[in-house]
Amino acid sequence: MCLAIPGKIVEIFCDNQDSALVDVVGVRRKVDLGLLQDDKPVPGDWVLIHVGFAMSKISEQDAADQMSTLRMLGEIDGAIEEVRGYGLEDAN
């Protein structure tokens, strides 16, 4: 839970500026941007995501480093399962 997953903002929804489609370890999911409202990210930016909320903007290099940390910690599979939302992400 302490570990964050890096993701790249693909699209910010025009009907809800606090919500974005983010590519997280190859999985696309909706991420809440509400905690970055003082320093709003734009498509193409990298963010660190905790429990579905973008918590800080980071560089592409930091994102790659964070991914390698997750890989070394053996947390990648768990992270992918998590961001898929245990099936809930596909539900409408």
Place this chain on the structure above:
Amino acid sequence: MRFVDEFREPKLISKTAEEIRRLAGTKLHYRMMEVCGGHTHAIYRFGLKDILPENIELIHGPGCPVCVLPMGRIDDGLSIAQQPDVIFAAFGDMMRVPGTQGSPLEHKARGMDVRIVYSPSDALKLARLNPDKHVMFFAIGFETTAPSTALTVMRAKAEGIRNFSVFCNHVTIIPAIRAILDSPDMRLDAFIGPGHVSTVIGCRPYEWIAQNERKPIVVSGFEPLDMLQSIVMLLHQLRAGEAKVENQYKRVVPWEGNRAALRAMAEVFQLRPYFEWRGLGFISQSALRINDEHAEFDAERRFAVPGIRVTDPKAAQCGEVLKGVLKPHQCKLFGHECTPEHPIGALMVSSEGSCAAYHNYEHRKTAMVSLSPVA
């Protein structure tokens, strides 16, 4: 040194390790506490203890949210979920944590509607998808996850969602560090500060540790090199007789924290006068509850909660391990009655718990060495 070759920049790692040995010398023994459970996991996974000299001892801190939650709170959350038409939603980390009558997963096997969610916003989504049911989100975590719960409650209120509530177990890190420093059986020289909690609270809240307690603290990232560099920074301070707050994880942690996240927390939560922590007892002003303005989303006010204190199984020494007084393997149950497959205490459940980390890496390594044939 088994993982050094896998690390990024192995040369820099070796050089930093050498610098640590030089700074640590041989005369003094240094006890450093890594506060965050994520750091504990990383230390064992990366085998950092093999790299560090023997006179640097890492003490595992209280920063594992499921580990510090007393069993009575798990029972309380499950008792709410036993009421008709309630869905119990929680992070995956919570699912195998034992309550008196079993874990949430065991309750699910007996018919309770238990769902794993990745995010509090997914729990809110469950409420939208199940208008005939009430979704209770079992919220845990330090300041890393508390802002997300707060924002979710704000979203629920704005949307007028009425079948959603939060059973709030959010705790705050500073009072826990204070309790550890006040503990008479604890002697610490320095702290490795939590990385992601600090993205929210920033570095300023740690200043009293440096100023009043005269202990150095370095907020650290999670990569092996991050943690080794943090130890170098701590040793420099200790040798110079200094006590400052430093930020090794500047690329992610701003000194002032995340103001939007702090605002969301202030909007939705109020401090509890006191809260019970496993191993540390009652700590005043150490936890959050939903405030009066958002009372309709507070599961503790919407439902009757037994609130019965449950003592841990007598033989289990989770409390001593949590405080850093005992090492995981010094607990009587470690590796016999209590294993990651059959956990008795929460420290054996979460990957951030020191018992699980120790069992998964150190213990197995030792077991393998003792099993290998003598050449």
